[in-house]
Amino acid sequence: MGVTAESILSDLKSKAFAPVYFLQGEETFYIDQISDYIENNVLNETEKGFNQTILYGRDAPVNIVLTNAKRFPMMSERQVVIVKEAQNIPDINKEVGQKMLCDYLENPVPSTLLVFCHKNKILDKRKALGKLVEKKAVALTTKKLYDNQIPAWVEGYIRSKGFNATHKAVQMLSDSIGANLERLSNEIDKILINYKEPVQIDEHTVQKYVGISKDYNVFELQKALIIKDVLKANRIVNYFEANPKKNPLLPVIAILFSFYSKLLTAHHAKDKSERNLASQLRVSPYFVKDYITALRYYSLSKVVDNIHLIRNADLHSKGIDNASTSEGQLLRELIFRLMH
Numbered sequence: 001m002g003v004t005a006e007s008i009l010s011d012l013k014s015k016a017f018a019p020v021y022f023l024q025g026e027e028t029f030y031i032d033q034i035s036d037y038i039e040n041n042v043l044n045e046t047e048k049g050f051n052q053t054i055l056y057g058r059d060a061p062v063n064i065v066l067t068n069a070k071r072f073p074m075m076s077e078r079q080v081v082i083v084k085e086a087q088n089i090p091d092i093n094k095e096v097g098q099k100m101l102c103d104y105l106e107n108p109v110p111s112t113l114l115v116f117c118h119k120n121k122i123l124d125k126r127k128a129l130g131k132l133v134e135k136k137a138v139a140l141t142t143k144k145l146y147d148n149q150i151p152a153w154v155e156g157y158i159r160s161k162g163f164n165a166t167h168k169a170v171q172m173l174s175d176s177i178g179a180n181l182e183r184l185s186n187e188i189d190k191i192l193i194n195y196k197e198p199v200q201i202d203e204h205t206v207q208k209y210v211g212i213s214k215d216y217n218v219f220e221l222q223k224a225l226i227i228k229d230v231l232k233a234n235r236i237v238n239y240f241e242a243n244p245k246k247n248p249l250l251p252v253i254a255i256l257f258s259f260y261s262k263l264l265t266a267h268h269a270k271d272k273s274e275r276n277l278a279s280q281l282r283v284s285p286y287f288v289k290d291y292i293t294a295l296r297y298y299s300l301s302k303v304v305d306n307i308h309l310i311r312n313a314d315l316h317s318k319g320i321d322n323a324s325t326s327e328g329q330l331l332r333e334l335i336f337r338l339m340h
Helices: 005-013 028-041 045-051 062-069 095-106 128-136 147-160 167-177 181-192 203-210 218-226 230-242 249-268 274-281 285-297 300-317 327-339
Strands: 020-025 052-056 079-084 112-119 138-142
Touching: 005 028, 005 138, 020 028, 020 128, 028 079, 028 112, 028 138, 028 181, 045 052, 045 079, 052 062, 062 079, 062 095, 062 112, 095 128, 147 167, 147 181, 147 249, 167 181, 167 203, 167 218, 167 249, 167 285, 181 203, 218 230, 218 249, 218 285, 218 327, 230 327, 249 274, 249 285, 249 300, 249 327, 274 285, 300 327
Parallel strands: 020 112, 020 138, 052 079, 079 112
Antiparallel strands: none
C-alpha cells in the first residue's frame, strides 16, 4: 500500500520525521491537514520563533526556498520550512529550478522538514523531478473522492473523533454538503464541539447544529421517489422552493442522477441479491434495500427515460434552452416527470 494521509499523520505523531514532504493533487483537504499538523505540532512555541518559516510560492523562487531549507536550526533539533501554494513557485516547472530541487533531494538537510503544498496540480512524473520526488521525499498525491465514497469518509471522520453516527445522519451530511471535504469536516466539527463525551450523532443532531432539515432534504426526496410518494415529494419540493439558498438545484440533480444511474446498473445485474448489489453499486448494505424496492417501481425503460430527463434538467439549470424558468419550477417539473 502506498503513502496515505493517514500514514503520514501517524508517522508525524510518532515523531518519525522526513526531510522533505511533497503534498500535491486535487483534494486540498489532506494537503492542509498534514501541513497544519506540521506547522502546529513539530516545534514548540519557543522553537517556532527562530526555526519555523512559512513561504508562499508566488513570492519564493526555488533558490529562496532552498536557502531557507539549508539553514541549520537555532537552539532546536530541527527547523520547519513550509511552502504554501507551491504550485505558484515561479521556476518550479523550469529546467534550472527543477535541477536545483533535484540536487537538494539527493542530499537534503536532515535537520530540516521542508514541506511543499502543491495544490490542484501534479508534477510531471515523466521528468526527473517528478520521479525523484516519488523516490526521495514523502510524496502524497491526492484525488477528489467520488460521490459514492463520501458517506464512508463521513463515517470514518466521525469515528476518528471518537463518535459514531446513524446511517441517516451520515447520508444527510453527505447528500446536503457533497464532496467538499473541508466544508464537511467543518460542519462535523461544529456538531462535535457541543459534546464533552462521545455520543451517537443522529438526524436530529444534524438538524439542530448544521441546519439541515431531517424531513425536508434530498435524502428524504430520494426516499419519496423510490416508492413514488407524490404527496411527500411535493412537500419537499415546496420546502426547497421556499428555501433556495439552502437547497440549490445542481446538487439535487447530481444526487438524483447518481441514484438512477445506479438503479440502471441494478437492472442489468444478473445477481440481484443484497450482497451482490451492494458490491456492484458500491453502496452500504443499509441502503441497498432502497434500490431493490426501486426496481419494483421503475422499469428499465423508465429508468433510462429518467436519466434523460435529469440530464435535460441539468442543462436547463445552466441556462441552456431556458430563458426564464426558475430552479423551483425546474425541480417541480422534473420530480413530476420522474414519477409519472
